[in-house]
């Protein structure tokens with residue numbers, strides 16, 4: 241077939257997966273993303289079943305002069321997994337995970353979620369650092385960094401990415417590894433979905449669990465910042481085994497919580513204490529004794545259960561969301577006070593906000609090792625608006641943006657975590673967010689995607 245003249249009929253004929261257009265019964269379901277605010281109608285949805293389908297879909301898009309959106313797990317809050325005019329390459333049917341226990345490598349298809357990765361790797365007593373919700377896509381989370389509970393000991397998800405197979409903008413399959421196209425591997429480690437469709441990731445694995453020490457004491461905001469200050473100082477001393485988050489939320493009307501706490505603003509100090517089981521339990525203990533507890537969910541649990549614990553709070557396609565994060569140099573008392581104040585005035589009971597310490601393995605990686613760049617920030621702050629009703633959009637978006645702006649004096653070199661990018665509307669932020677990596681990323685973009693076919697992301701303009 242002439243690659244220059246691929247019609248939609250040609251695409252359908254050769255496709256193993258499904259090609260969907262407006263009017264097809266499955267079209268609306270396929271274009272839906274996790275954030276209920278996103279309502280985009282792609283020209284074509286190419287629901288791929290394998291690498292050959294992805295190659296064909298990219299070639300079709302090029303032949304039609306259409307840009308490409310890539311849908312991995314569909315969790316991106318900015319809705320980058322779908323587009324209006326363009327081809328949506330939907331990888332949701334490509335989720336296979338193969339574990340090589342001898343080499344301690346997992347080969348993961350581009351549409352897998354962390355649920356598949358954790359389940360398959362834990363069958364061998366192994367894991368690679370993912371996120372905190374099992375339904376999040378491996379692809380999007382990895383390509384912009386990847387913050388999870390194991391980062392203190394094993395780094396960000398990108399720090400464990402050893403190779404990838406990528407379909408680039410001209411529809412060719414390219415290997416990115418230390419030996420082949422190392423520039424592309426460097427760019428994938430933080431540069432987002434700018435460089436092509438990753439059809440397979442290869443991750444390094446580490447022995448984890450099956451049971452680990454989960455930490456989750458919950459304190460009331462009204463009781464003051466004491467526990468957070470003590471936690472900040474404690475994790476600084478133990479940041480190899482305690483890479484955690486302090487998550488602010490509102491206690492739901494749920495029998496799992498004490499009734500007298502329902503509706504209260506609280507914060508949970510959440511994480512996994514890594515290391516030997518008894519030592520991990522002892523390490524967690526002081527964090528559970530920092531003041532009057534609302535409740536405490538700490539205890540030894542299966543790693544895979546912890547990874548699924550919060551899934552029910554984040555149902556696919558039901559809630560409206562605006563999340564925005566920035567890195568912080570340190571966590572002074574004034575920033576803790578600000579985070580508490582922001583949490584107290586959140587307009588929606590579903591909203592969360594969080595403080596994340598980096599962890600020693602994250603900070604140990606040199607700036608030049610990946611597109612993620614400099615690791616000298618100590619913390620991250622994220623304001624995550626979550627609400628149900630479209631009438632409340634303006635108030636909730638304003639809260640998240642305002643909370644994020646007020647944290648600017650504590651920010652780190654203007655840098656931001658691009659996986660919590662608001663709705664991606666702050667285009668000018670991209671350059672600052674990438675820091676010193678931006679110019680090299682723009683050159684690599686020009687090499688692999690000179691026409692900016694992959695533009696539904698935190699976009700890097702190609703520049704030779």
Ligand SMILES: Cc1cc2nc3c(=O)[nH]c(=O)nc-3n(C[C@H](O)[C@H](O)[C@H](O)COP(=O)(O)OP(=O)(O)OC[C@H]3O[C@@H](n4cnc5c(N)ncnc54)[C@H](O)[C@@H]3O)c2cc1C
Pocket residue numbers: 273274309310311312313314315316317319320321331350351370371372373376377378379380381382383385386387388432433434436437438439554659660696697698
């Ligand atoms: C409930 C929830 C919990 C989260 N928890 C965490 C967390 O604990 N830690 C953390 O670090 N982040 C977390 N995130 C943020 C998450 O990392 C981002 O939303 C991420 O973009 C989701 O990836 P995805 O594949 O599901 O997204 P999608 O919406 O499918 O894709 C997002 C972007 O990734 C690109 N992309 C997707 N698949 C591919 C591919 N195969 N090849 C190339 N590019 C691709 C696309 O360009 C798209 O722009 C969370 C998000 C949500 C909604």
